[in-house]
Amino acid sequence: MATFKDLDEFFDDSLRLPVGGRTYVIPAPDAEVGLLCQRLMNAGIAAEAGEAVDGEELTKLAAVVLDDDQEQDLYKRILGPVYDELFTDGLTWPKIQHIGTTALIWVAAGTDAAVKFWSTSGEAPAPNRATRRAAAARSTRSRGSATGTTRTTASRSKAATKSPGTTS
Template identity: 40%
Template sequence: MAFQALGELLDETLALPIKDKTYTIPPPSAATGLRVQAIMQAAAVAADGGQVDEAVLADAAERDMYRDVLGTAHAEMVADGVTWPVLKHCAVTSMVWIVQDKGAAERYWNSGGDPSRLAPNRKQRRSSPAAASKTQSRGSTSGTNSRPAKSAGGKKAAPRA
């Protein structure tokens, strides 16, 4: 068995539909991918109240991150007059794709960027097969004991009538 060409195995683009047009986000360069990974990691550390590497954030400020993550689609969106919130949502969706995968990017896109819409609601969590397999049944609360109690001498007590 030989390795297949990677281009045949990976779909390296992200298609984002906006109104009546679909923009194709090309794969980021390795340098962009690594930079996005570092920035997202720094953002997660900062969100948790940790110490952030200032050099990573300064690097991000120096470069046009949205242009980098959107690639050729950035100029196309600007030329088409896409609004700032839409461009920003596309860029953050692309960052999620770069850092995680297409599935996570799709969930982010479909949530409209609203974190509360990313988490499944209680009904969905309870109805999932995973929830059913992880939930342990509660023990009996009737107060009865299936084993006869032992008497003070270590012998089983006579059952009550």
């Protein structure tokens, strides 16, 4: 019978980011922060894709818009003890933001996405087709059609004027 090795023997749930000759080790956040990061990422992808959102989704998006204090608090929550180290070491705010955003992406979308962002000048890369499709699959679809098809205006007016019991 197969047995599982202890996860702690091979799984590293921290993020290591090199800055100025030093490597900062960011510990994995707790589940609450992890879920918040995923909500933020999903909201950003939906907004970038220009998706129409219903009232419930709009409320969720509004709840994750951050002012400056909330952004700083989010970085503290994501980076944990490393946040204070960055200030003690004299890093500039833009670098701290880049580190914090990289950690946010790592938590929400994984290491590969974080590596892509880390190597940019601070601009998030546009989501790829697979990411957009995954976000669309998570969004709420209207109840109009189970297949996702829509009627054109012409077909709607034809259907509305057709008499009962006739076929087209």
